[in-house]
Amino acid sequence: MLNQVQRRMLMRRVLQAIPVLILATFSVFMLLKMLPGDVAITLAGENATQERIEEIRTLYGLDRPLLVQYGDWVWGAVQGDLSKSLLSGEAVSDTLARVFPNTLFIVAYAILLAVLAGVPLGVLAASRAGGWADKLVMVFSSVGVALPNFWLAMIFVGAFALNRQWFPATGFTPASEDFGAAVWQATLPAVALAASGMAEVARQLRSSLVEVLESQHFRTLHAKGLSPRAILWKHGLRNVSVNLLTVISLLVNRTLAATVVVEVVFAIPGIGATIVDATLRRDFPVVQGVVLAMVVTVIVVNLIADMLYSVLDPRIAQR
Amino acid sequence: MTESQNRRPTLAELPQLRRRQVLAGFAGVGALAVAGMPFAASAAGGALRIAANANPSSLDPATGGAGSDHVFLYNFYDTLVDWDYATLAPLPGLATSWEFTDPQTLVFQLREGVTFHDGSPFDAEAVKFNLDRNRTANLSNIKKDVANIAEVIVDGPHQVTLKLSAPDTALPLILSDRAGMMIAPSSVGNDPETRADRAPIGTGPFSFVSWTDGEKVAGKANPDHWREGIPRVDTLDMHIIPDGATALRAVQSGQAEIAYQISERQKTLIEKMPNLQLAFGPTLYVYQMYLNSARGPLQDERVRKAMMLAIDRDAWVLATQAGVGEPAYMNLPKAHWAWSEKAAKQVTYDLDRAKAYMKEAGLEGGIDLDFRGYPDQASVQRAEVVLEQLGKIGVRGKFTNGPIAETSGLYFGTEKQGDVLLSAWTGRPDPSLTYALLYSESSYYNAGRVKPPAGYDQAIQDSRSTNDQAERAEALGRAQELAMGAAMNIPLSIRYEVDALSSKVEGYKPNLLGKPKFRDAGLT
Numbered sequence: 001m002l003n004q005v006q007r008r009m010l011m012r013r014v015l016q017a018i019p020v021l022i023l024a025t026f027s028v029f030m031l032l033k034m035l036p037g038d039v040a041i042t043l044a045g046e047n048a049t050q051e052r053i054e055e056i057r058t059l060y061g062l063d064r065p066l067l068v069q070y071g072d073w074v075w076g077a078v079q080g081d082l083s084k085s086l087l088s089g090e091a092v093s094d095t096l097a098r099v100f101p102n103t104l105f106i107v108a109y110a111i112l113l114a115v116l117a118g119v120p121l122g123v124l125a126a127s128r129a130g131g132w133a134d135k136l137v138m139v140f141s142s143v144g145v146a147l148p149n150f151w152l153a154m155i156f157v158g159a160f161a162l163n164r165q166w167f168p169a170t171g172f173t174p175a176s177e178d179f180g181a182a183v184w185q186a187t188l189p190a191v192a193l194a195a196s197g198m199a200e201v202a203r204q205l206r207s208s209l210v211e212v213l214e215s216q217h218f219r220t221l222h223a224k225g226l227s228p229r230a231i232l233w234k235h236g237l238r239n240v241s242v243n244l245l246t247v248i249s250l251l252v253n254r255t256l257a258a259t260v261v262v263e264v265v266f267a268i269p270g271i272g273a274t275i276v277d278a279t280l281r282r283d284f285p286v287v288q289g290v291v292l293a294m295v296v297t298v299i300v301v302n303l304i305a306d307m308l309y310s311v312l313d314p315r316i317a318q319r
Numbered sequence: 320m321t322e323s324q325n326r327r328p329t330l331a332e333l334p335q336l337r338r339r340q341v342l343a344g345f346a347g348v349g350a351l352a353v354a355g356m357p358f359a360a361s362a363a364g365g366a367l368r369i370a371a372n373a374n375p376s377s378l379d380p381a382t383g384g385a386g387s388d389h390v391f392l393y394n395f396y397d398t399l400v401d402w403d404y405a406t407l408a409p410l411p412g413l414a415t416s417w418e419f420t421d422p423q424t425l426v427f428q429l430r431e432g433v434t435f436h437d438g439s440p441f442d443a444e445a446v447k448f449n450l451d452r453n454r455t456a457n458l459s460n461i462k463k464d465v466a467n468i469a470e471v472i473v474d475g476p477h478q479v480t481l482k483l484s485a486p487d488t489a490l491p492l493i494l495s496d497r498a499g500m501m502i503a504p505s506s507v508g509n510d511p512e513t514r515a516d517r518a519p520i521g522t523g524p525f526s527f528v529s530w531t532d533g534e535k536v537a538g539k540a541n542p543d544h545w546r547e548g549i550p551r552v553d554t555l556d557m558h559i560i561p562d563g564a565t566a567l568r569a570v571q572s573g574q575a576e577i578a579y580q581i582s583e584r585q586k587t588l589i590e591k592m593p594n595l596q597l598a599f600g601p602t603l604y605v606y607q608m609y610l611n612s613a614r615g616p617l618q619d620e621r622v623r624k625a626m627m628l629a630i631d632r633d634a635w636v637l638a639t640q641a642g643v644g645e646p647a648y649m650n651l652p653k654a655h656w657a658w659s660e661k662a663a664k665q666v667t668y669d670l671d672r673a674k675a676y677m678k679e680a681g682l683e684g685g686i687d688l689d690f691r692g693y694p695d696q697a698s699v700q701r702a703e704v705v706l707e708q709l710g711k712i713g714v715r716g717k718f719t720n721g722p723i724a725e726t727s728g729l730y731f732g733t734e735k736q737g738d739v740l741l742s743a744w745t746g747r748p749d750p751s752l753t754y755a756l757l758y759s760e761s762s763y764y765n766a767g768r769v770k771p772p773a774g775y776d777q778a779i780q781d782s783r784s785t786n787d788q789a790e791r792a793e794a795l796g797r798a799q800e801l802a803m804g805a806a807m808n809i810p811l812s813i814r815y816e817v818d819a820l821s822s823k824v825e826g827y828k829p830n831l832l833g834k835p836k837f838r839d840a841g842l843t
Contacts, residue, residue, distance in 0.1 A: 037721050041728035050733040088374075088532040098531070161572040169572035170370075170565055171558065267560045267569065269534045277374075277533055277561075280694075280722055 006310055013306060017299045022074070024295045025288060029070050032284045038062075039086055039282040060086060073288060082292070083285040085278075092289035095274065100293055103263070103270035105175050106186045107255045110193035114251060117194070118201025119244075125202065126209035127232055137202055144199025150261040153192035157265070160188060170267035189266045193258055197251045204247045208240040241312050249305035253298045365842040367552040367824075370566035370578035374533045374559050376724075378519040380500035381452060381459045384724070386745035389497075389834040390579065394538050394555060395436075396500035396521035397545075399427065399446070400491045404830040405600075406656065407748055409491045413441065413501060413522065422486035422784060429477040433545050435503035436526040443473040448504040450481070452511035453497075463762075464498045464752065465490075467783075486784040488791070492749035524550040524838040533559055551826060551841035567819050570595065576821045576842065579835045582697065583643035589819045598818040601645065601652040602833025603746025603753075608705065608739050608809040609730070613767025616686045617738055622714075623806035625676035629712045630705075631668045636812050639701050643817065647810035649799045650744060650753055654831070656788060657750045659796030665803045666810065673712045685713025691730050691737035694720040702741055705811075731766050740766070743814070746832060751782045751791075754798045758807050765807070772801040 040056045041048070057063040061072065076083055082092035125137035161169035167188045175182035212218065213236055221231050237244075259272035267273075271290050278286035309316045375391045377383035383392075401412035414427040433441040454465040467490065470482040481490070493499070506520035507513035519527045524546070525538030538555040558575060560566040566578035567585055571592060581589070589597045608626075616622050632646030645652060648663030677683055692702045702718045709715075719737070720726070729736040744764075747753045757764050758771045759779070765771075775798055782794035802808070816829040827840035 036719070037725050038729075039725070041732060041734075042722065042724040044728065044732075048728070048732055053733070085532070090532055095532070157568055157572075162568065165572055168574050170560060170569040171574045264562060265565060267558070267562070267565050269531075274533065282722070282725070 006307065009306065009310065010303070013303050017303075020299060021292070021295055025074070025077075025292055026070060028291045029073070029284070029288060030066070032279070032282070032287055033066055035282065037282050039284070042281065043086060073285070077292065082289045085286050086283050087281055092285050095286060096271070096289055096293050099270050099274050101176065102172055102174060102268060103256070103259050103272060104297075105182060106189050106193065106259060106262075106268070106270065107252065109183070109186050109190035110197060110255050111248065111252055113190055113194035114197030114201055115248065118198040119205060121198070121202040122205025122209065123232065123237070125206040126213065126236075127228075129206075129210050129213075134206070137206070141199035141202045144195050145203070147195060149192050149196060149258050150265055152195050153189065153262050153265045156188045156192055172266070172268040172270070185268075189262050189268060193255050193262055197255060200251060201244070201247055205240060205244055208243045209236055212236055212239045238312075242309055242316075245305055245308055245312065249301050252301045256294060256297060365552050366554045366556060367577070367837065367840055367842060368575040369555070369557045369837065370560045370569045370575040371536070371557040372559075372561055372563065372566065372580055375530075375536065377514075377516040378527070378530065378536075379458075379515040380497040380502065381456065381461055382514055382516055383497070384460050386834070390836075391536055391557060392497070392500055392519070393523065393834070393836045393838070394525040394557075395519040395523045395527050396502065397433075397523050398495045398499035399501065400495040400499055402492065402495050402748055402830075402832070404828050407492070407603075407831050408656075409495065412495065412499070413446075414494075417491055419488065419786060423483040425481040425483065425487075425490055426474070427479050427481070429479065430545060431477050433522050434543060435501075435505070435522050436520045436541060437503050437505055439503050439505045441501065441522050442476050443479045444476075445501060445504055446479050447471045447473050448509070448511065449501050450479075450498070456511040458512060458514055461497050463756070464493050464496065485780070488786050489749040489751040489783050493747075493752055495748045496752075525555050528554075535559065546838070549838050551839070555837060570819045570821055573821065576824050577818060577827060577835075577837070577840065579816070579818045579829075580833070581817045581819055583640040583815060583817055585819070586641070586643050586817050589817070594822050596820040596822060596824065598816065598820055598827060598829045600816050600829050600831070601654050602814055602816050602829075602831060603652065603655070603744075604814040604833045605647050605650050605652075605744045605746070606639075606701065606742075606811040606814065607647065607650070607744055608741050608811065609764070609766055610806070610808055611730070611735065611738055611766040612769045612807065614735070614738050616680075616682065616688070617767075619680050619682075620805055621676040621680040622682065622686065623809075625673040625680070625712055626709060626714060627666060627803075627806045627809050628669045628673035628676070629714070630708050630809065630811060632666075632812060633668075635704055635708070638704050639697070640812060640814070644815050645813045647812050649803060650757065650808075650810055651750060651799075652813040652831075655750070657792045657795040657799075659792070659799055662796055662800040662803050665800065670711060677712050683713065685715055688714060688716040688738040689736070690716045690718045690739045690741060691726050692718045692720045692741045693723055693726060698741070705741055731763050735766065745834075748832060750795050751779055751798075754782075754795065754802065755779050758798075758802045769807075771807065772805050775801045 040053050040062055043056050044053045061069060073083060084091050085095065121137050125134040128134050157169045160166045168185050172185050173181040218231060221235060259270055260276060263270045263272035264276060271293060275287060275290040278290065371390060373385065373387040375383065375388045376385040377388065378391060378395065380392055380396060398412045399414040401410040402408060403410055413430050413433065415430050416428045418426050420426055429443060429446065435441055450465065450468060450471045453459050453461050454468050467483045467485050467487040468481050469484040472480040472482065474480055501521055502515050503520040506518060507515050517530055524541055524544050526541050528537040528539050530536045536557045540550050540553050544550065560569060563582045563585070567581055569575040570578045586597065586599065589595050610617050610623055612618060612623065636642060636644045636646055648666040649659065651658050690702065692698050699720070706716065730740045744753065744757065756762050758775060759765060760768060760770045778794050778798035778801065782791045782798065785791055814833065816833050818829055818835065820827060823842045825841055825843055827837065829835060
């Protein structure tokens with residue numbers, strides 16, 4: 001398992017995560033409060049008197065100072081209580097348990113596709129650097145990075161859901177209910193999300209591989225009589241694995257954010273669609289809960305990446 | 320049923336373009352209805368999936384506040400009175416007949432042998448519980464609808480008498496709306512102050528299964544429903560998809576069978592798609608500008624009139640609804656039985672007169688107003704068209720946009736923010752309710768709580784004191800004429816129902832209220 005150096009690093013990273021969590025949730029909380037509007041008026045409904053609106057403010061604690069409201073939320077969150085939706089009354093933890101796995105499934109699917117397609121393309125381009133295959137891959141990946149994923153999503157829906165009904169245009173079944181259906185329904189959104197990731201992986205992998213392959217110690221490997229294939233796959237990839245890992249972890253975080261739009265296009269009940277709806281309706285406990293879940297995910301992904309760095313390159317943990 | 324026959328709009332009375340539109344719409348409806356008939360008696364089945372455009376505010380008819388809720392509520396609840404889809408003329412529902420024994424006494428005969436989804440009986444006691452809850456409970460959001468009911472008397476197991484505080488012939492149609500939706504008293508423990516927001520138990524064609532917020536409301540067929548062969552499917556899933564284009568794609572690619580209230584712009588697309596059917600027709604939904612006549616320059620009737628005359632409604636329909644719809648000259652569509660030619664005449668497009676009014680008010684230099692609206696793309700586009708048109712008479716301003724419930728709350732509620740709200744009126748089955756709610760002095764939707772012109776309240780009262788359709792139409796026309804004469808609000812256009820149906824759907828009909836019912840929809 002973990003050695004002492006790695007355990008120390010893990011502890012350090014967890015402690016560092018605490019101020020990040022506080023800063024992220026606090027700024028989102030303040031931003032929400034700065035938005036014009038008052039959820040108490042929405043809750044009070046039509047024909048509400050000023051007394052009723054005040055009563056609701058008191059009932060939900062909306063009349064307290066902002067810092068007290070935030071402190072109250074943090075205190076609850078520390079104890080595992082993320083409060084309830086102001087509008088539906090559903091516990092935020094229940095909402096997250098319902099929608100977050102859907103988003104994670106699509107993100108994981110998209111990352112898998114991006115890596116499965118991006119790595120071979122990057123290797124191909126690097127091994128034929130300057131050749132036509134390299135140029136082709138670079139053109140494709142430039143286009144891939146430039147295309148907005150929501151636009152791609154619409155194009156995919158038109159081509160593969162409406163013209164040829166290979167995939168559904170909307171909806172999602174949780175993987176826990178029917179894994180096959182989840183894969184089928186998540187394919188179009190995952191491909192749309194994966195396109196730019198694939199391009200990113202291919203480009204980054206190519207440039208770092210080309211750099212490594214041109215270095216002096218790779219010349220030595222050639223001189224030693226190793227086959228180009230062994231040099232590339234055994235030594236080359238290992239050398240660039242840290243870079244690749246960095247690209248993938250950044251990609252996870254970016255894809256998570258991109259679900260906000262793609263989930264709306266595909267009518268998928270995930271955290272992206274949830275945070276859009278909750279923000280529009282000023283349902284701040286839900287927004288806070290989703291932000292917390294997203295920040296924790298980003299921190300965990302970074303932590304895993306850090307741990308893997310130290311496995312791939314033990315010098316890192318000692319720094 | 321003692322209500323007199325509604326006057327159906329004759330096609331010859333309609334202008335050329337509209338006649339064709341209505342023919343297209345109702346021919347489709349007719350064909351669907353005819354095609355549906357043989358199936359009505361045959362074994363039904365299948366899962367009907369609807370793309371619904373909003374999460375319900377509540378599934379308790381007394382507590383909810385959104386006009387988009389009805390589409391959900393109609394599945395779980397029957398109403399005491401039903402209506403004709405094309406004309407909104409009252410028809411028997413849970414009440415088999417009704418009669419005004421005198422202007423202030425309304426007697427309902429109730430359908431026998433009907434049970435709620437929990438097995439408890441639907442009877443006169445249940446009706447009394449519901450009507451008393453709607454008119455007196457603290458949680459009730461619809462007290463105003465039934466304010467004229469003074470007492471509900473149980474005469475026998477299947478007869479109730481409503482004693483009214485004032486004559487109100489609008490009540491039967493009012494009881495075809497929220498106020499007439501009957502919930503099982505047992506489902507709230509016979510306590511009128513208990514909410515049934517998330518556990519709707521009625522007598523409707525579907526019983527409630529589940530509601531996942533922002534995701535799905537599910538129901539299953541009520542096998543004991545009193546209507547023969549209704550419902551015609553086994554299950555009903557209403558998937559909440561707020562984006563209209565996404566909803567349409569769901570039907571196109573087979574994830575839903577019906578998407579309703581699609582943008583008018585998509586009508587041509589639906590017509591062109593081989594696997595889709597179009598359901599189409601006028602509704603009571605009116606796009607309009609609400610004016611707060613108690614604020615700033617809008618206190619001057621001449622300014623309001625100038626704004627009314629500055630709107631080119633034909634251009635508005637073309638620009639904001641792709642030409643699918645009709646200009647609104649009052650709060651009703653032309654096809655409605657209470658439409659008044661005389662009232663409509665006051666609402667024209669006349670820039671010269673508009674400018675003259677501004678000059679007369681001493682405001683030729685123009686004015687700045689605080690406009691309120693909603694942030695979605697279509698609303699923003701409507702806002703741009705309004706500003707462009709009003710700019711021609713020097714009325715300038717900036718829109719502040721926010722979520723519907725909140726923006727309405729700030730505008731109509733106690734805060735009184737904004738001079739103009741660009742929004743819509745979703746309509747009520749009885750037009751007297753529309754007029755009472757929009758322009759009465761104490762009404763919530765009269766943002767300035769300003770007094771309507773003399774004779775307005777009398778006109779509403781007159782419309783509720785007679786059972787004769789022509790007399791009612793005359794009184795309502797008078798009310799509308801007074802409201803438009805004082806430019807209390809500015810109607811813009813009538814929305815047309817545009818629904819996309821998969822080719823498997825038959826029997827479904829849109830209705831003039833513009834709030835679809837799915838009980839007749841079957842699948843081939």
